[in-house]
Amino acid sequence: MREEKGHIDSVYCGSGVDGRGLRCVVFFTGCNLRCPFCHNPETLFKQGKETSAGELCDKLKRYKPYFRKGGVTLSGGEPFLQKKFLLALTALLKEAGIHVVAETNGQIADGEIVSALDGVIVDVKNQETDDLSSYEKFFSLCERRGCDFRITNVLVPGKNDAKEKLAALAALAGKFGKSVKLLPFRKLCTDKYRELGMDFPYENVREAEAEDEERAYKLLCAE
């Protein structure tokens, strides 16, 4: 298990927004989507450092005294794409008593992965589509497998902040007794796109302001 190899971009320790408590975030590389607002374009392709699950676990274990109620968050990219590596790393971390959650786009409904994790954070991508059926399938899987899940959504002005969009999102979350955490769209990643020689599809879309967020929460709660 320790020998299982995977590709990661980086590890960031000290996040307070990627799950409960203080987290070390592992950014897996490779993604099956190309969201036009993606904040981590450097993780889209399966390149980056190759590491073994054992080596990475040993590195993460050094932070254990600081975690308290926190732990490790597997992010990316789409961590579910590197299944064997994810399962090996998760098993080693849990053996060491570390809480492990994954951030996912919810498009790979894999029961084995979901059952191995302590939780998942699913970001609903409804900016360019109204079809939320894949998310319903994923949430049902989490429920069946007893996996705790949270729902996030990047709020993009003019893309998914209309009343109907928010009502559909609230209805989906409500079916599972969940609320939605909105993540205001930001463009801090613009330079990363430039450095990579890539187009940032939402470069000309405005960022979400506090008033957009407030209005969207009111609409979500009205449902």
Ligand code: SF4
């Ligand atoms: S799923 Fe996440 S990492 Fe992949 S393109 Fe979308 S925002 Fe970027």
